[in-house]
Amino acid sequence: MRVIMLFCITIVMFGCKTIEQKKNEEKWDFNKYMMESQNLTSAERYLKSIDLLKEAAIKFPDGDLMGINYNIGYNYYKLKRYDDANGYFNLVIKSYEEKPFTDAEKQEYQKYVILSNIIIEKAKKDIEEAKDPYRIKEEMEENRKLRPKK
Numbered sequence: 790m791r792v793i794m795l796f797c798i799t800i801v802m803f804g805c806k807t808i809e810q811k812k813n814e815e816k817w818d819f820n821k822y823m824m825e826s827q828n829l830t831s832a833e834r835y836l837k838s839i840d841l842l843k844e845a846a847i848k849f850p851d852g853d854l855m856g857i858n859y860n861i862g863y864n865y866y867k868l869k870r871y872d873d874a875n876g877y878f879n880l881v882i883k884s885y886e887e888k889p890f891t892d893a894e895k896q897e898y899q900k901y902v903i904l905s906n907i908i909i910e911k912a913k914k915d916i917e918e919a920k921d922p923y924r925i926k927e928e929m930e931e932n933r934k935l936r937p938k939k
Contacts, residue, residue, distance in 0.1 A: 819845060819849045819852045819853070822841060822842070822844070822845035822848075822849070823845065823856065823857075823860075825841055826838045826841045826845070826860060827860075829841065830863070830864055830867070833867070835864040835865075835867050835868050836864075838864050839864045839865070842857050842860050842861050842864070845857055846858075854884070855881055855885065855898045856901065858881045858884070858901075859877070859878070859881050859901040859904065859905060861877045862874045862875070862876075862877030862878040862880075862881065862905065866908055866911075866912060869915070871915065871916060874908070874912060875909055875912060878906075878908060878909050879905075879909075881905045882902050882905055882906070885898055885899070885901070885902045
């Protein structure tokens with residue numbers, strides 16, 4: 790009886806490994822990487838998303854690198870690693886300005902540039918707010934405007 794039970798457990802274990810291996814061997818195309826990274830970002834698993842995006846950039850060098858770099862920057866922004874985020878956002882902006890694109894590509898990639906600029910500005914504000922979390926400086930400036938010196 791024990792032998793049969795051990796045999797069954799062994800079969801189940803090897804069966805599970807086979808299924809797991811098939812899952813790992815499943816071909817991932819560029820879109821699968823991007824969708825999975827979006828899911829990870831939505832689940833607030835930013836580091837895993839960054840790793841996946843970097844892997845996609847290596848496997849698909851002809852893929853949408855503007856989108857990959859923007860998404861890596863966004864994940865770093867969500868982690869409050871502003872210097873890393875700004876580096877990727879600036880890479881997006883620089884790539885857009887320097888690389889020759891078709892008109893259709895320029896229209897498509899312009900959204901990444903606009904979003905990158907917006908988030909760079911938000912990061913600057915976040916850094917300033919971290920220095921003055923209670924906005925004391927803002928209130929002092931407002932008070933000066935309301936009551937000018939005589």
